[in-house]
Amino acid sequence: MGVLHVLGQPPSSREAWRHCRQRMVARDALLLVADAVYAIDQGALLEPFQVKGVSLYALLPDMLARGVRPDEPSRRVGWVDFEEFVDLTVKYQRVLMW
Amino acid sequence: MNEQETNIESDGFLKYTLQVNASPCQGEADLAFGFASAVVARGHELSRVFFYRDGVYHALKGAQPADPQTAKIGRWSGFAQSHGVDLVVCSAAAQRRGVWTPEEDNGLARGFRVAGLALLVESIMTTDRYLIFG
Numbered sequence: 148m149g150v151l152h153v154l155g156q157p158p159s160s161r162e163a164w165r166h167c168r169q170r171m172v173a174r175d176a177l178l179l180v181a182d183a184v185y186a187i188d189q190g191a192l193l194e195p196f197q198v199k200g201v202s203l204y205a206l207l208p209d210m211l212a213r214g215v216r217p218d219e220p221s222r223r224v225g226w227v228d229f230e231e232f233v234d235l236t237v238k239y240q241r242v243l244m245w
Numbered sequence: 246m247n248e249q250e251t252n253i254e255s256d257g258f259l260k261y262t263l264q265v266n267a268s269p270c271q272g273e274a275d276l277a278f279g280f281a282s283a284v285v286a287r288g289h290e291l292s293r294v295f296f297y298r299d300g301v302y303h304a305l306k307g308a309q310p311a312d313p314q315t316a317k318i319g320r321w322s323g324f325a326q327s328h329g330v331d332l333v334v335c336s337a338a339a340q341r342r343g344v345w346t347p348e349e350d351n352g353l354a355r356g357f358r359v360a361g362l363a364l365l366v367e368s369i370m371t372t373d374r375y376l377i378f379g
Contacts, residue, residue: 153376180276208279229279229282229283233280233289
């Protein structure tokens with residue numbers, strides 16, 4: 148498997164989002180944590196990742212803490228808890244924290 | 246960047262090194278603790294947590310935060326005791342912030358000890374996964 152990219156920057160951090168997007172390839176996965184989960188309400192931000200064919204995940208406790216509801220139209224984002232976060236770090240051989 | 250060769254044991258369990266750069270009240274500190282707890286819950290080995298930059302404030306004994314924050318201060322000490330995790334504070338970062346001095350080597354919260362970056366490098370080389378928080 149490829150690289151698990153863990154992104155915690157808010158959608159307003161354009162540079163971090165852009166750099167992360169540029170580094171990603173189809174076999175990678177993106178996990179949104181902390182303020183990055185706000186992007187789930189802004190589908191346009193996630194579209195470029197979906198076009199690349201990467202797997203998208205978001206940390207559910209961070210979503211709930213921020214009022215980002217998992218039952219809204221989710222655009223193929225997988226919700227994970229902390230233990231599933233760990234499972235992702237097992238599945239992907241490398242982890243990059245943005 | 247933290248890229249390394251993987252060395253998965255046949256039983257599927259991995260060894261982890263975590264680095265915490267965030268201070269106790271920053272969001273990434275919660276993320277680190279949640280992840281650390283989950284590593285142990287999943288049966289993996291959390292070899293060492295290395296506190297660097299503002300992360301060294303985790304080891305400040307006697308911090309008295311407002312109520313909702315209280316759990317964030319002592320939780321690593323309890324975690325280390327329960328699971329035998331090595332909590333290491335970067336000596337230079339701690340000294341720079343007044344968290345620790347070589348002359349008074351008794352100021353750290355329970356379960357923390359001081360070491361240098363060499364120990365971090367050793368951990369990275371001998372574990373399967375290395376994650377940085379903050």
